[in-house]
Amino acid sequence: DGRMGLVWDGENAQFSSRARVKFNLSGETDSGLSFGGSFRVDQENYNNEIDEGGNSNESNRSAARGTAGSVYISGTFGKLSMGDVVSAAEAAIGDLTELGYTSGEFAANPEEIDFLTGDGENEEQGPTALYEYTFNGVNLFASMTDGSRRDCGAGNVTYGTLGCYEFDEDDDTDVAFSLAAGYEFGAYNVALAYSENGDGREIVIGGTAAINEFKIKGFYADYDDRDLGQLGDFEFDFDDNADTFEVDYDRAYGLSVEYAMANGVGIQGLWIRREVEILEAFADGAEDAYDAYGIGASYDLGAGATLAGAIIKNEIFADNETRADVGIKFQF
Amino acid sequence: DGRMGLVWDGENAQFSSRARVKFNLSGETDSGLSFGGSFRVDQENYNNEIDEGGNSNESNRSAARGTAGSVYISGTFGKLSMGDVVSAAEAAIGDLTELGYTSGEFAANPEEIDFLTGDGENEEQGPTALYEYTFNGVNLFASMTDGSRRDCGAGNVTYGTLGCYEFDEDDDTDVAFSLAAGYEFGAYNVALAYSENGDGREIVIGGTAAINEFKIKGFYADYDDRDLGQLGDFEFDFDDNADTFEVDYDRAYGLSVEYAMANGVGIQGLWIRREVEILEAFADGAEDAYDAYGIGASYDLGAGATLAGAIIKNEIFADNETRADVGIKFQF
Amino acid sequence: DGRMGLVWDGENAQFSSRARVKFNLSGETDSGLSFGGSFRVDQENYNNEIDEGGNSNESNRSAARGTAGSVYISGTFGKLSMGDVVSAAEAAIGDLTELGYTSGEFAANPEEIDFLTGDGENEEQGPTALYEYTFNGVNLFASMTDGSRRDCGAGNVTYGTLGCYEFDEDDDTDVAFSLAAGYEFGAYNVALAYSENGDGREIVIGGTAAINEFKIKGFYADYDDRDLGQLGDFEFDFDDNADTFEVDYDRAYGLSVEYAMANGVGIQGLWIRREVEILEAFADGAEDAYDAYGIGASYDLGAGATLAGAIIKNEIFADNETRADVGIKFQF
Numbered sequence: 001d002g003r004m005g006l007v008w009d010g011e012n013a014q015f016s017s018r019a020r021v022k023f024n025l026s027g028e029t030d031s032g033l034s035f036g037g038s039f040r041v042d043q044e045n046y047n048n049e050i051d052e053g054g055n056s057n058e059s060n061r062s063a064a065r066g067t068a069g070s071v072y073i074s075g076t077f078g079k080l081s082m083g084d085v086v087s088a089a090e091a092a093i094g095d096l097t098e099l100g101y102t103s104g105e106f107a108a109n110p111e112e113i114d115f116l117t118g119d120g121e122n123e124e125q126g127p128t129a130l131y132e133y134t135f136n137g138v139n140l141f142a143s144m145t146d147g148s149r150r151d152c153g154a155g156n157v158t159y160g161t162l163g164c165y166e167f168d169e170d171d172d173t174d175v176a177f178s179l180a181a182g183y184e185f186g187a188y189n190v191a192l193a194y195s196e197n198g199d200g201r202e203i204v205i206g207g208t209a210a211i212n213e214f215k216i217k218g219f220y221a222d223y224d225d226r227d228l229g230q231l232g233d234f235e236f237d238f239d240d241n242a243d244t245f246e247v248d249y250d251r252a253y254g255l256s257v258e259y260a261m262a263n264g265v266g267i268q269g270l271w272i273r274r275e276v277e278i279l280e281a282f283a284d285g286a287e288d289a290y291d292a293y294g295i296g297a298s299y300d301l302g303a304g305a306t307l308a309g310a311i312i313k314n315e316i317f318a319d320n321e322t323r324a325d326v327g328i329k330f331q332f
Numbered sequence: 333d334g335r336m337g338l339v340w341d342g343e344n345a346q347f348s349s350r351a352r353v354k355f356n357l358s359g360e361t362d363s364g365l366s367f368g369g370s371f372r373v374d375q376e377n378y379n380n381e382i383d384e385g386g387n388s389n390e391s392n393r394s395a396a397r398g399t400a401g402s403v404y405i406s407g408t409f410g411k412l413s414m415g416d417v418v419s420a421a422e423a424a425i426g427d428l429t430e431l432g433y434t435s436g437e438f439a440a441n442p443e444e445i446d447f448l449t450g451d452g453e454n455e456e457q458g459p460t461a462l463y464e465y466t467f468n469g470v471n472l473f474a475s476m477t478d479g480s481r482r483d484c485g486a487g488n489v490t491y492g493t494l495g496c497y498e499f500d501e502d503d504d505t506d507v508a509f510s511l512a513a514g515y516e517f518g519a520y521n522v523a524l525a526y527s528e529n530g531d532g533r534e535i536v537i538g539g540t541a542a543i544n545e546f547k548i549k550g551f552y553a554d555y556d557d558r559d560l561g562q563l564g565d566f567e568f569d570f571d572d573n574a575d576t577f578e579v580d581y582d583r584a585y586g587l588s589v590e591y592a593m594a595n596g597v598g599i600q601g602l603w604i605r606r607e608v609e610i611l612e613a614f615a616d617g618a619e620d621a622y623d624a625y626g627i628g629a630s631y632d633l634g635a636g637a638t639l640a641g642a643i644i645k646n647e648i649f650a651d652n653e654t655r656a657d658v659g660i661k662f663q664f
Numbered sequence: 665d666g667r668m669g670l671v672w673d674g675e676n677a678q679f680s681s682r683a684r685v686k687f688n689l690s691g692e693t694d695s696g697l698s699f700g701g702s703f704r705v706d707q708e709n710y711n712n713e714i715d716e717g718g719n720s721n722e723s724n725r726s727a728a729r730g731t732a733g734s735v736y737i738s739g740t741f742g743k744l745s746m747g748d749v750v751s752a753a754e755a756a757i758g759d760l761t762e763l764g765y766t767s768g769e770f771a772a773n774p775e776e777i778d779f780l781t782g783d784g785e786n787e788e789q790g791p792t793a794l795y796e797y798t799f800n801g802v803n804l805f806a807s808m809t810d811g812s813r814r815d816c817g818a819g820n821v822t823y824g825t826l827g828c829y830e831f832d833e834d835d836d837t838d839v840a841f842s843l844a845a846g847y848e849f850g851a852y853n854v855a856l857a858y859s860e861n862g863d864g865r866e867i868v869i870g871g872t873a874a875i876n877e878f879k880i881k882g883f884y885a886d887y888d889d890r891d892l893g894q895l896g897d898f899e900f901d902f903d904d905n906a907d908t909f910e911v912d913y914d915r916a917y918g919l920s921v922e923y924a925m926a927n928g929v930g931i932q933g934l935w936i937r938r939e940v941e942i943l944e945a946f947a948d949g950a951e952d953a954y955d956a957y958g959i960g961a962s963y964d965l966g967a968g969a970t971l972a973g974a975i976i977k978n979e980i981f982a983d984n985e986t987r988a989d990v991g992i993k994f995q996f
Contacts, residue, residue, distance in 0.1 A: 030966030634694030
């Protein structure tokens with residue numbers, strides 16, 4: 001895929017573009033099993049992730065090591081995938097609607113639900129396995145990691161490499177897993193998921209409805225014993241306070257609406273709220289709910305080219321600014 | 333592409349080979365706009381650049397972040413590209429003739445004109461945009477960066493990632509831009525360009541003439557307030573002096589000639605001079621003009637394979653050696 | 665290719681999967697010469713190697729720099745390859761049979777013969793050249809590096825980049841080379857190889873026999889003045905001793921057997937012994953022979969999918985554990 005355009009970061013307009021290629025590989029055995037794999041070229045780069053503060057965290061993920069991209073095998077027994085797959089919860093519920101030509105990236109992806117497993121979490125356990133099975137409109141999902149934290153080498157590398165096994169340096173940890181079930185009836189879809197990751201617990205319920213030109217999606221997620229350190233994109237900045245304080249991620253909920261006209265014009269809206277529990281008394285007055293909301297518009301140029309733009313305000317930004325993007329995105 | 337052969341580095345013969353793949357992606361919208369993108373596999377590697385001294389400078393450029401490869405959209409309005417595109421000056425004038433099977437790389441690329449913008453300069457501003465428009469033999473070019481230096485993370489990283497925006501850490505800088513115009517008449521082509529980058533100014537004039545089997549190209553570049561720190565491939569080594577001294581890059585000019593015979597044999601010649609202004613009195617006697625000259629021969633084997641060799645003397649090398657290469661290059 | 669499955673590391677079952685893509689490029693000149701190149705996507709990653717202990721050694725190898733992947737040209741004169749090619753010895757003799765869905769990787773690749781040149785050795789000299797010529801069942805092989813260690817930049821980088829030549833910092837070293845000859849007669853094949861790398865010397869003899877459903881392969885390798893520092897995958901751990909001691913790699917020999925049934929089921933067995941010479945008297949009682957042996961089974965599912973598993977005990981592991989893998993591997 002590719003994209004090019006302008007991002008207003010709250011203070012300046014900036015150019016932003018990219019070009020990527022994804023490999024999709026597949027085959028079918030003599031007995032009718034399907035198998036395949038997929039990864040992007042840039043997922044072969046082990047030093048390719050940077051955190052919210054802009055630092056490279058050298059996460060060292062790689063499709064050639066099982067920690068980016070994925071492979072699968074499917075048949076009448078369902079579908080089994082392994083690699084950097086989504087959790088059962090995310091497979092069943094998904095994220096909210098993406099806004100703008102950068103798909104929400106210009107405003108820290110407020111459309112992404114902060115699932116407790118997969119999706120950037122528990123990466124140090126190596127590949128995740130995901131199993132999916134469908135019958136009569138019921139979709140069942142189960143995902144898990146292997147419960148062995150491969151702590152070999154500097155820091156906490158997440159190489160899936162086999163040379164990396166070392167008893168004394170690996171930690172046994174709890175298996176991180178997720179279970180989910182969904183039901184489709186006509187234009188409606190509801191799903192429920194439960195996940196565990198270390199001490200953290202997650203219950204998420206989500207649903208979608210497609211009514212004429214409208215597509216509506218909502219979710220509610222409740223977390224137990226989930227500290228912020230586990231969160232990926234969602235970071236608070238308490239620089240304004242003399243003292244920082246401890247918080248737990250308590251719950252999140254949100255809603256998105258898409259409206260698609262026959263002439264290729266679409267309008268999208270998004271609102272999400274994340275609530276934290278403040279664990280220290282002196283900080284009781286601090287903000288414990290963070291909203292993000294935005295509106296976007298798109299125009300389908302055909303052949304995979306789409307003109308799109310959006311305005312999003314995301315309260316997790318330290319400067320609390322409103323950001324916007326406008327540009328064109330391509331599917332090759 | 334690929335290549336294999338021998339390089340004489342002035343003291344030893346060394347093997348040198350490579351294999352690369354480039355993705356070229358394109359599409360056309362319903363209304364007739366063309367769009368596309370291209371990048372090489374090795375441009376997905378963020379740590380892939382090393383400086384003249386052989387150190388990795390971890391420039392962290394990536395097609396997936398808009399700082400390597402490029403995307404474009406074109407129609408009756410012209411062509412707009414974004415990413416790691418060349419400057420307007422380079423788009424209009426280009427470089428001199430490449431010599432040898434390593435395309436001049438074995439002798440620090442003397443065929444490359446040291447353009448003030450793009451081409452390895454002002455990379456910390458993220459993607460560059462380039463606009464091109466042609467009518468009646470007149471070619472117009474304009475390129476610019478967004479004027480915002482993304483100084484997030486260690487050193488001065490050039491990630492194009494959107495998570496990297498940070499008010500307090502980003503510096504506003506001047507927009508680096510370049511404007512150029514060219515005119516083609518029959519087998520002749522002339523072009524003029526003006527560029528600004530920070531305090532630096534550049535005026536370049538270039539021209540080509542194709543006369544029978546000969547193709548001749550010349551250029552003259554004049555720089556104002558351009559310090560050597562801005563230069564990419566062109567670095568002086570004053571180790572022989574007890575005191576180093578400050579210089580400005582003053583001007584450069586050069587000429588290349590290609591002679592192509594019908595039987596596939598070609599001969600190429602190249603001469604370029606770079607002049608610096610010595611800013612400190614005590615160093616007045618130091619060399620302020622650096623020549624590079626060379627001659628090459630090639631033989632087209634057909635199907636994209638070419639046998640080629642060259643001898644180049646480049647005075648910017650500290651040891652002032654003469655280098656040579658001979659080998660075969662492939663286009664796949 | 666791709667694969668997914670479970671590895672028993674002696675203490676835990678762990679998920680392990682991967683997806684990779686290889687580019688194979690080729691052409692033919694007007695005069696009938698063939699040429700081509702090949703490399704994998706993940707070979708464009710310069711920081712992609714980690715040692716036995718799990719540390720990234722930032723070997724910085726890259727197909728775009730000639731130190732991963734390879735290019736070739738072939739005609740009636742034979743075949744000349746350059747890049748990260750195997751040595752003449754490995755080209756003539758090869759390795760033993762790979763076991764399990766991870767091809768022996770889960771147990772530190774005991775099927776790999778520790779050749780003295782190529783194969784992870786003498787990488788700091790940049791690309792290796794390999795020449796092959798065949799007539800009347802006789803196969804001749806010669807490989808060499810250029811004898812110039814490119815020691816530019818931090819550590820001992822192995823960039824093949826041309827900007828990296830520097831007289832004062834490059835070391836002249838001895839050319840590492842390998843010569844080998846093989847002879848095929850019916851279902852039998854024998855080969856002999858001699859190699860030099862610095863002070864090290866290597867003589868290897870190997871042979872294969874294909875008898876009905878059986879395929880048998882054996883080798884004997886004798887080393888002179890080869891210190892363990894030169895070894896790649898083969899590292900001893902003397903943590904149990906209060907004092908470490910010096911050893912030389914003395915010799916290795918081994919045998920593998922494959923049995924393939926018509927119904928797609930295969931069984932494989934492998935045994936290899938590596939002997940070291942203990943150079944210090946106080947350590948005379950230490951173990952100086954290290955065996956690795958294993959057995960595997962596979963089932964061909966058709967279309968490039970294979971179910972495979974193996975159990976291997978490799979005595980070079982510090983904990984002396986038995987490991988196993990079971991999973992599915994794909995060829996796309």
